[in-house]
Amino acid sequence: MSHKLSLSNMGGISFLVIIAIFTYYPFLFLLFTSFKDLSQFYHHFWTPTLPLRWENYYNAWLAIRNYIFNSLIVTSTSVVGVCTVASMSAFAFARYKFPFQEVLFYMLLILIMIPGTLTLVPSFILVRDLGLLNTRWALILPYISGGQIFAIFILRTFFSSLPEELFEAARIDGATIWQSYSLIALPLSRAILGVVAIMNVLNTWNDYIWPSVVISEDSLRTLTVGLAYFQGQYQTQYGPQMAGYVIASIPLLILFFTTMKEFIAGLTSGALKM
Amino acid sequence: MDKVWREIVKNRGIYLFLLPTFILVSIFSYYPIISAVFHAFTEWDGVNVRFNGIKNFASMPKDDALVASIPNVIRLALFAEFVALTLPLLAAVIIFHLKGEKIRYFFRVLFVVPMLVPYMVILLIWRFIYDPMDGLLNRLLMLVGFKNPPLWLGDPKTALLSIMLIGFPWVAGFNLLIYIAGLDNISPDIFDAATIDGATGFRRFFSIELPLLSGQIKLIVIMTFITQLQAFQSVLILTNGGPGFSTMVPGLVLYQNAFHFNRMGYASAIGLLLALFILILTIFNMKYISTEVETITR
Numbered sequence: 001m002s003h004k005l006s007l008s009n010m011g012g013i014s015f016l017v018i019i020a021i022f023t024y025y026p027f028l029f030l031l032f033t034s035f036k037d038l039s040q041f042y043h044h045f046w047t048p049t050l051p052l053r054w055e056n057y058y059n060a061w062l063a064i065r066n067y068i069f070n071s072l073i074v075t076s077t078s079v080v081g082v083c084t085v086a087s088m089s090a091f092a093f094a095r096y097k098f099p100f101q102e103v104l105f106y107m108l109l110i111l112i113m114i115p116g117t118l119t120l121v122p123s124f125i126l127v128r129d130l131g132l133l134n135t136r137w138a139l140i141l142p143y144i145s146g147g148q149i150f151a152i153f154i155l156r157t158f159f160s161s162l163p164e165e166l167f168e169a170a171r172i173d174g175a176t177i178w179q180s181y182s183l184i185a186l187p188l189s190r191a192i193l194g195v196v197a198i199m200n201v202l203n204t205w206n207d208y209i210w211p212s213v214v215i216s217e218d219s220l221r222t223l224t225v226g227l228a229y230f231q232g233q234y235q236t237q238y239g240p241q242m243a244g245y246v247i248a249s250i251p252l253l254i255l256f257f258t259t260m261k262e263f264i265a266g267l268t269s270g271a272l273k274m
Numbered sequence: 275m276d277k278v279w280r281e282i283v284k285n286r287g288i289y290l291f292l293l294p295t296f297i298l299v300s301i302f303s304y305y306p307i308i309s310a311v312f313h314a315f316t317e318w319d320g321v322n323v324r325f326n327g328i329k330n331f332a333s334m335p336k337d338d339a340l341v342a343s344i345p346n347v348i349r350l351a352l353f354a355e356f357v358a359l360t361l362p363l364l365a366a367v368i369i370f371h372l373k374g375e376k377i378r379y380f381f382r383v384l385f386v387v388p389m390l391v392p393y394m395v396i397l398l399i400w401r402f403i404y405d406p407m408d409g410l411l412n413r414l415l416m417l418v419g420f421k422n423p424p425l426w427l428g429d430p431k432t433a434l435l436s437i438m439l440i441g442f443p444w445v446a447g448f449n450l451l452i453y454i455a456g457l458d459n460i461s462p463d464i465f466d467a468a469t470i471d472g473a474t475g476f477r478r479f480f481s482i483e484l485p486l487l488s489g490q491i492k493l494i495v496i497m498t499f500i501t502q503l504q505a506f507q508s509v510l511i512l513t514n515g516g517p518g519f520s521t522m523v524p525g526l527v528l529y530q531n532a533f534h535f536n537r538m539g540y541a542s543a544i545g546l547l548l549a550l551f552i553l554i555l556t557i558f559n560m561k562y563i564s565t566e567v568e569t570i571t572r
Binding site: 009012013015016019020022023024026027029030041045046084085086088089091092093096098099104107108111112113114115116117118119120121122123124125126128141142144145146148149152176177178181205206208209213223224227228231236238241245248249252253255256260263264267268 | 278281282285287288289291292294295296298299301302303305306307309310313320361364365368369371372373377381382383384385386387388389390391392393394395398399401402403408410413442443445446448451452455500503504506507510511525528529532533538541542545546548549552553556557
């Protein structure tokens, strides 16, 4: 029995290892190439070479650090915004009864079904008419507005699952909604807020189409848009180009290894969003 | 009426809590939706609007780019479906049944880490892989003796195929996580009973895992379709729809009409049509999304 089991383990593991090799090989190649100058690239295409050209990283960093900075600002502001706005609404929907509650909730729910392609053009014109083109608000406000919907959906499910006794006593003592929210609900929802935050970090950090249409000023470009532009600038200078890609991947890797559990949950639920 | 109003006044604190949400969605969701539907029936350059009935829709069959984009998007979607239902599912089942908590965890993390690389970086890496002279793929083909390897993205015959193959071997992705979450949710008793009955491998897969994952599978099938119908970032970055219209997709036709040709009304009409297709799919999908949300937040 145990012999058979370990044998089946071996078959499975070999399959996974082969998949892993194909998955990781391009990234390894990227890493090796990021340390090469052009002559090393052309003469030793397949193998890592010495000396390591650290200057590729220095040059790439100079070229994209501002894009990373912009993405950090836009992402962190949007995520804090989403968590604040969404948790308030979700709390009200989950723990209170009030007139038009259902109607209002379905008015939000229906927005999950609206694909981004429908609103791309009018949103652009709206942001232009509000005078927000080439400002960070053109990204932050729509990201909060769009990101909160799915967040409300998730957070409402969570707030509804909290035991009523927690809120009952407070209600009898005449606590306001603000007190119940900030003193009871929020402290209990750190983990789920982490999931919501990470889901939104991934969406904002990776978004390309929207920032590419509303931001044309180089000093405000976010990372994804900046990278596409950077690639055009460094055409065949593969070393600095690849070094830039490696640098661009580091922030999310750091976030992942510091918040692994929330991160995987955030990734999984983020997959359900359209 | 008076009673309702008194209820509303009594609950004003609650409405205050909802206010930020509804201010934002009114400006950035409801208004653009109404605007999109309205402008689909107009000629609109972003400034001047002229109502033109269904002319935008009527002119679609004469739009070569749009006509070419439809078989392309169908091929891309079908291929994506095939991919989503095979390798990630197989990998999820294998990982789930590995003996030993540590090794399961190791492989999970191993296939999550590549998802952290920004999608733009993935696309730019693939652009490099397909480079006819310096790219990984053709260097490999030349190494094994090909004299004239394909141009990949540069040849209308191979361009669409090249777009499909982006992301090979497609295991590290959302689908894997959804399958694993689904497997985690199956009661261990069921697997114990299956082991006692001697059901392993293929038999277990077809009699237990496949039926019990049917919710996740339906979810993934519909989500993949919805994503593929609107996706155009990869073709925008890699081929801009070319060569010719060989990699054109509807989303890119919309984008180009709006932001290159200033035909915002026509773009809105394409958007409306896409949205209607997607809406139908999403309505089917809502049920599965709700169950998944409950699984994750539990």
